[in-house]
Amino acid sequence: MKKYFENLTSLGIMTVLLWTLVPTKVLSIPAFSRKYRTSCATCHVGFPKLTPFGESYRQKGFQMPEIEEESIKEEPVPLGSEGYKRVWPKAIWPGSIPGSSPISFRIRSGFKYESDEDSEYTEFTQPALQIMAGGTFGENISFYAGAHLFEEGEAGSLDRLYLKFNHLFSNVLPYDALYVRVGQFVPDIVPFITNHRALTMTAFAFNTYAPAYGSGFVPGHVHGSGPFGLESFQLGAEASGILKSRIRYVLGIVNGNGVEEDNNLAKDLYFRLGYKMGGLAYDGTSDGDIYGPSGNNWAEKSLAVSAFGYRGTGVSSGKDVDFSRLGVDLNLFMRDLNLFGGVITGTDAEYHGGELHEEKYSLFFLEGNYMIYPWLIAVLRYEQANPEDLDSFRQVVAHITALYIANIKFIVESRLDPDNMEFNNLYLGMDFVF
Amino acid sequence: MRQVAIFIVSLTIVLQPLFSGDIKGTVICKGVRDSRNVVVYIEKVNTPVPAPKESVSMNQVNLEFIPHVLPIVKGTTVDFMNSDNVLHNVFTPDKCAEKMNLGTWPKGEARSYTFKEEGCESVVLCNVHPEMEAWVLVLQNQYFFRTDKDGTYKIEGIPPGKYTLIAWHEKLKNRSTEIEVPEKGEVEVNFTLKRR
Numbered sequence: 001m002k003k004y005f006e007n008l009t010s011l012g013i014m015t016v017l018l019w020t021l022v023p024t025k026v027l028s029i030p031a032f033s034r035k036y037r038t039s040c041a042t043c044h045v046g047f048p049k050l051t052p053f054g055e056s057y058r059q060k061g062f063q064m065p066e067i068e069e070e071s072i073k074e075e076p077v078p079l080g081s082e083g084y085k086r087v088w089p090k091a092i093w094p095g096s097i098p099g100s101s102p103i104s105f106r107i108r109s110g111f112k113y114e115s116d117e118d119s120e121y122t123e124f125t126q127p128a129l130q131i132m133a134g135g136t137f138g139e140n141i142s143f144y145a146g147a148h149l150f151e152e153g154e155a156g157s158l159d160r161l162y163l164k165f166n167h168l169f170s171n172v173l174p175y176d177a178l179y180v181r182v183g184q185f186v187p188d189i190v191p192f193i194t195n196h197r198a199l200t201m202t203a204f205a206f207n208t209y210a211p212a213y214g215s216g217f218v219p220g221h222v223h224g225s226g227p228f229g230l231e232s233f234q235l236g237a238e239a240s241g242i243l244k245s246r247i248r249y250v251l252g253i254v255n256g257n258g259v260e261e262d263n264n265l266a267k268d269l270y271f272r273l274g275y276k277m278g279g280l281a282y283d284g285t286s287d288g289d290i291y292g293p294s295g296n297n298w299a300e301k302s303l304a305v306s307a308f309g310y311r312g313t314g315v316s317s318g319k320d321v322d323f324s325r326l327g328v329d330l331n332l333f334m335r336d337l338n339l340f341g342g343v344i345t346g347t348d349a350e351y352h353g354g355e356l357h358e359e360k361y362s363l364f365f366l367e368g369n370y371m372i373y374p375w376l377i378a379v380l381r382y383e384q385a386n387p388e389d390l391d392s393f394r395q396v397v398a399h400i401t402a403l404y405i406a407n408i409k410f411i412v413e414s415r416l417d418p419d420n421m422e423f424n425n426l427y428l429g430m431d432f433v434f
Numbered sequence: 435m436r437q438v439a440i441f442i443v444s445l446t447i448v449l450q451p452l453f454s455g456d457i458k459g460t461v462i463c464k465g466v467r468d469s470r471n472v473v474v475y476i477e478k479v480n481t482p483v484p485a486p487k488e489s490v491s492m493n494q495v496n497l498e499f500i501p502h503v504l505p506i507v508k509g510t511t512v513d514f515m516n517s518d519n520v521l522h523n524v525f526t527p528d529k530c531a532e533k534m535n536l537g538t539w540p541k542g543e544a545r546s547y548t549f550k551e552e553g554c555e556s557v558v559l560c561n562v563h564p565e566m567e568a569w570v571l572v573l574q575n576q577y578f579f580r581t582d583k584d585g586t587y588k589i590e591g592i593p594p595g596k597y598t599l600i601a602w603h604e605k606l607k608n609r610s611t612e613i614e615v616p617e618k619g620e621v622e623v624n625f626t627l628k629r630r
Contacts, residue, residue, distance in 0.1 A: 066464065068465070069466050070465070070467045070468070078565040079564070081559060081566060081567030082567060082604075083527075083557035083558075083559050084564055086557055087527045090527075091564070175629075
């Protein structure tokens with residue numbers, strides 16, 4: 001054990017030395033960076049976590065709030081001029097495609113240490129390779145495609161694949177009032193803590209917990225079959241919009257059983273309704289200087305409050321069973337500190353021996369992200385699930401993200417059980433995109 | 435009586451430089467790449483000059499209409515020249531330009547159309563190359579200016595009086611303002627155009 005930590009200490013010292021030798025702000029080149037010739041840091045704080053600006057960019061269909069056209073450095077290829085809108089239906093509605101292939105890759109690998117009462121275990125972990133493509137087909141249509149090509153030693157699968165129709169009916173509705181995306185996606189129920197935007201390796205129990213896991217629950221990302229999770233990939237359609245700059249709504253209808261074929265006639269429904277005070281509004285507009293003296297694009301003062309709900313129908317013993325989730329979440333930015341949390345209640349149902357059993361639970365979490373430097377972020381999270389008929393589940397996650405350059409980061413993370421604060425696991429990770 | 439009228443108009447034209455002002459300023463465009471191709475113009479004047487007898491030209495070069503925006507006085511004839519080695523077509527879906535379609539013609543030739551309706555904002559397209567686009571703006575008078583990248587403009591020799599000054603852009607929301615042009619000197623008016 002001591003030996004491992006001597007090695008880890010050496011690794012840490014080497015890393016710190018390397019950091020002092022290279023500049024920390026450089027241009028990274030995933031698809032959106034290439035399109036605008038801008039750094040990852042424009043939209044991300046230690047990718048994949050989004051800055052408020054990045055969140056606005058995402059919600060607006062991958063378009064720069066207010067300054068989309070003048071920001072594009074990589075000219076798209078027009079598929080007809082704007083004037084052809086006047087010719088329709090006697091001509092094809094005009095659009096565009098990206099000027100170059102909008103493909104990006106993300107590669108993660110690491111080293112982990114685990115121990116229990118009997119043994120210790122270390123491993124250089126299998127790398128994960130993810131491919132992502134995103135962009136716009138003109139102002140009114142956006143697209144995103146992503147696949148885990150290789151993960152945990154096995155071939156991966158498609159994760160997100162959707163079209164998003166932007167600014168619908170903007171001649172009669174406010175410009176950002178209606179967006180619709182169709183395809184396979186992660187429902188925008190609690191968007192800022194999904195696996196694809198979180199700093200931590202350890203999944204949020206908030207998104208993934210279900211009483212069906214029993215007392216042996218270990219937070220893991222739900223990408224395929226298995227009990228329902230808020231961040232599961234889903235097939236369906238989702239409407240969203242921004243009203244009066246600071247109110248955002250989401251309404252969705254999905255199959256409800258992840259990426260598999262639908263297993264029943266019913267469809268699952270969900271909603272989210274949020275209000276943001278201060279900082280950058282959801283539509284990317286702002287009132288004056290929101291970043292304060294530092295000018296850092298994460299350093300706003302804001303509070304967003306949202307409520308959400310999900311009502312679904314699953315299958316147990318060949319019969320339809322209803323389940324639900326209801327909750328609220330908060331997202332507070334106080335300059336270098338981002339504090340966020342949420343409370344959720346859930347009801348699941350299953351048939352046991354021909355009888356229907358309901359299982360209820362509540363869960364809350366609180367996480368703080370502190371920007372020590374623009375390239376160094378400390379994270380601490382606490383989560384607690386309280387199922388009615390099972391033992392509580394609790395976890396503490398401690399994490400550090402360190403950007404080597406804007407598109408390469410190293411992470412250190414450990415997950416602790418508050419009932420037994422013994423240190424028994426550590427993950428050192430390397431993560432880069434291009 | 436007719437001779438008197440001609441005399442008054444002639445006198446006005448001759449003396450106008452002695453009693454006229456200028457309008458200048460800058461247009462800032464937000465939401466587009468730069469501030470070019472904004473047309474700043476006076477909506478109406480009492481004595482507009484008639485359309486020029488000579489036609490003006492809009493060329494087609496390297497699959498682009500040049501200029502991209504062409505402000506003209508009502509009644510002006512525009513010659514659409516093809517300078518490319520490929521066939522081009524010129525048409526508009528706009529009623530105010532009679533949905534003109536000049537057909538298709540080869541390099542070195544031009545076809546013409548006279549824009550008759552004041553206030554017409556006609557988009558000009560090519561059926562052969564859907565990405566080509568230009569605009570013809572048909573105005574009441576000759577007091578207009580098309581901006582370059584920097585957005586600065588200057589309209590000179592305007593008779594003193596009160597007018598409505600308009601800044602037009604193909605994608606941005608137009609802005610207008612009431613102004614008073616002095617007998618001598620200049621008045622400065624700046625615009626900021628946004629998408630909505």
